[in-house]
Amino acid sequence: MRFEDLPLGKRPEGRWSLAADWIVVDTEQGRRLVQNGEVVIEKDRVIHAGPRFEGEVQARFDLGPVLIAPGFVDLDALSDLDTTLLAHDNWPSEKKGRVWPQSYVDRGPYEMYSPEELALQKRFSFGQLLLNGITSAAPIASLFYREWGETVEEFTAAAQAAEELGLRVWLGPAYRSGGMVVDEAGKLGAVFDEERGIRGLHAAIAFANKLFKGGLVSPLLAPDRVETCTKALLLETMAAAEALDCPVRLHMAQGQMELQTVKALHGMSAPQWLAELGCLSPRLMAPHFTVADARDLELYAESGVHVIHCPLVAARHGGALNSFAKLREAGVNIAMGTDTAPPDMVLNMAVAVMTCRMVEGAMPSITSGQVFDAATLGGAKALGREDIGVLRAGAKADITIFDMNDRHMAPRIDPIQTLVLGATGRVTRATIVDGRISMRDGEVAGIDMAATREQVQRQFDGLVARYPERTLGHPPVQEIFPPTFPLMNGE
Numbered sequence: 001m002r003f004e005d006l007p008l009g010k011r012p013e014g015r016w017s018l019a020a021d022w023i024v025v026d027t028e029q030g031r032r033l034v035q036n037g038e039v040v041i042e043k044d045r046v047i048h049a050g051p052r053f054e055g056e057v058q059a060r061f062d063l064g065p066v067l068i069a070p071g072f073v074d075l076d077a078l079s080d081l082d083t084t085l086l087a088h089d090n091w092p093s094e095k096k097g098r099v100w101p102q103s104y105v106d107r108g109p110y111e112m113y114s115p116e117e118l119a120l121q122k123r124f125s126f127g128q129l130l131l132n133g134i135t136s137a138a139p140i141a142s143l144f145y146r147e148w149g150e151t152v153e154e155f156t157a158a159a160q161a162a163e164e165l166g167l168r169v170w171l172g173p174a175y176r177s178g179g180m181v182v183d184e185a186g187k188l189g190a191v192f193d194e195e196r197g198i199r200g201l202h203a204a205i206a207f208a209n210k211l212f213k214g215g216l217v218s219p220l221l222a223p224d225r226v227e228t229c230t231k232a233l234l235l236e237t238m239a240a241a242e243a244l245d246c247p248v249r250l251h252m253a254q255g256q257m258e259l260q261t262v263k264a265l266h267g268m269s270a271p272q273w274l275a276e277l278g279c280l281s282p283r284l285m286a287p288h289f290t291v292a293d294a295r296d297l298e299l300y301a302e303s304g305v306h307v308i309h310c311p312l313v314a315a316r317h318g319g320a321l322n323s324f325a326k327l328r329e330a331g332v333n334i335a336m337g338t339d340t341a342p343p344d345m346v347l348n349m350a351v352a353v354m355t356c357r358m359v360e361g362a363m364p365s366i367t368s369g370q371v372f373d374a375a376t377l378g379g380a381k382a383l384g385r386e387d388i389g390v391l392r393a394g395a396k397a398d399i400t401i402f403d404m405n406d407r408h409m410a411p412r413i414d415p416i417q418t419l420v421l422g423a424t425g426r427v428t429r430a431t432i433v434d435g436r437i438s439m440r441d442g443e444v445a446g447i448d449m450a451a452t453r454e455q456v457q458r459q460f461d462g463l464v465a466r467y468p469e470r471t472l473g474h475p476p477v478q479e480i481f482p483p484t485f486p487l488m489n490g491e
Contacts, residue, residue: 003061005428009445011168011435012158014058015042022404022415024069024372025049026390028483031373033146033416039068041397044435049391065405066429067415071135071398072345073379075170075180075249075308076287076337079125079139079158080118081460084340088316090481093257094182097471097480098144104470105191112145112466117459119157122309124456125343126158126167127447130439131399132344132425134381135432136168138220138249138285140339144470145463148193149175149200149224152207159217164446166438168398170220170247171209175200176228180257182472190227190261197233201240208244216434218383219246226252226270227261231277238279245282247383249308254288255319271296271305280305285336285382289327290319293400301330306382310339311351324374325365333428335379336371344425345375353420368420397435403427453477 006012025038026049040057041049048055063406090096100109122139129137139158143149150173177197178190201223208219221241222230229237229250241248252258252270259269266273267291272295274280282304289296289307300307307322321327327334338348350370356366381388387396404415406427412418419427431439438445464481468474 001059003063004439006440008437008440008443010437011043012035012041012059012437014335015040015047015219016058017041017048017053017057017061018068018401019060019062020066020068020401021051021064022067024067024391024416026070026392026395030471031369037179039391039399041432041435044397046391046395046397047393060264063401065403067402067419068391069400069402070376070389070395071400071431071433072133072337072375073136073383073389074129074139074338074343074345075138075285075335076133076310076339077125077129077134077137078141078338078343079122080141081121081456082341083142083144083213083463084316085268086464086481089484094186094188095472097467099180099182099188099416099472100144100470101472101474102181103474105181109147109470111147112463113459115153118154119161120452121459122154122158123161123165123447123455124449124452126161126165126169127444127449127452128341129343130165130167130433131428131442131443131449132338132342132346133339133346133402133428133431134343135398135400136383138170140204140337141174143174143176143224145181148196149173152203155207159211160308161403163216166216166433166436166445168216168388168433170218170222171211172220172222173200174222175204175222176224177230177233178228180227180261186472187432190263190265192230194230194232197230198236201233201236205244208246219244221246221248223248223250223267223443225258226250226274227258227265234274234277238281238283239245242282243358247285248287249287251287252291253286253292255317256291258293269293269296270486271299275299275303282306285335287339288314288319288321288323290314292322297326297330297332304333306333306378307337308335308337308382309352310337310346310348311404312338313340313349315351315355316340320359321352323359323365324371325360328370333381334374335382336375342425346419346423346425346427346456349375349420354359368417371422372416397432399432400428401430401432403429425454
């Protein structure tokens with residue numbers, strides 16, 4: 001039997017092995033690159049990773065010129081249809097439907113997707129993560145098109161989708177106490193409904209308590225953005241995280257609108273405000289840290305906050321982490337997130353290397369190996385897990401296989417450097433989660449990605465058609481999102 005003949009979506013029976021030209025292995029002495037090595041899997045665990053295995057196996061598959069590595073850990077993993085793609089060439093945000101106008105708030109915000117559409121887009125996005133070698137994910141979605149926050153019902157469907165497709169996830173519906181609004185004069189400000197935010201937190205706690213611990217789904221508390229949170233919401237969130245023993249993800253230090261809003265409300269930056277509240281802790285995972293100052297960095301280092309670096313979406317907005325090198329030097333743990341479409345972790349690693357070197361003005365400020373570690377070990381550390389993001393005996397069998405013979409990658413050098421600096425996620429040949437083959441050669445277990453893509457495109461187009469309803473002045477779609485070049489009729 002060939003590896004290609006193994007049933008998709010299932011664990012092979014007995015003890016089985018994968019041999020390859022290169023394997024990333026974690027040892028007591030540190031991470032190593034093994035040439036002509038072997039990984040042996042039994043049920044949901046790796047029982048051997050390193051040189052050729054001398055014991056008996058039920059089946060051995062020699063994959064040749066591939067790189068076998070720990071699966072990626074994506075802590076800001078897109079789980080909807082990415083509306084930020086509409087923002088990169090269309091600005092300012094308050095005139096392009098990225099901030100609710102007061103007129104839309106007055107009429108009453110409403111859900112722009114049906115429950116079935118929300119469930120479908122999560123299922124599709126989970127498939128995209130697997131296509132890109134991501135084995136563990138903390139999903140993220142926009143609240144711009146929502147009535148207010150996310151719902152327990154959609155996350156119940158998301159948990160089921162993760163189990164069926166074979167993706168390890170940390171789930172929790174996003175909640176908030178406020179939102180940004182623009183008035184008719186174009187002035188931005190935050191509006192709050194603290195009671196609604198607390199209700200959202202309580203629903204998220206109830207969802208977390210219902211989750212079966214120990215499977216592919218684990219709880220996460222997800223207050224949305226720091227400028228939309230109140231003191232009471234943050235204090236209760238951190239207390240609940242202690243009781244649930246789960247991580248908290250809060251977006252902060254990520255943009256000028258947030259920085260100006262938080263300073264106007266609290267007289268200081270978001271990290272400094274949270275420090276004053278006593279809310280900075282090792283439970284906290286914070287994307288994106290692109291508008292932070294030296295004091296913010298000190299506070300993160302002192303409190304053990306984990307930074308989730310999302311270089312591609314930051315660069316698309318003209319921003320950059322300042323910097324990967326400074327965070328490492330300060331002892332801050334760096335994890336990785338994709339946070340945009342495509343959810344391509346390989347591409348994100350490349351952008352991370354480039355932007356760090358640009359910010360620091362020095363080639364030695366970052367290496368391919370360091371950013372690869374952030375995409376695996378860094379994410380696992382942020383989640384408090386020692387059995388994911390690694391490839392060694394006893395670890396979960398969460399594995400990604402990359403085709404190092406891809407004709408677009410030539411010449412090939414060191415496999416990690418070639419992957420990070422010369423590839424994209426499209427060289428991902430297979431993704432194994434919990435010992436189960438979740439994706440192989442572009443096919444994802446439990447979903448027809450090509451057919452579903454057509455469905456979600458229609459869904460997205462319908463959303464875009466409703467953008468005027470929540471855009472300042474309610475201009476037509478063609479004015480909000482004009483074509484790159486004038487259109488001509490091709491008939």
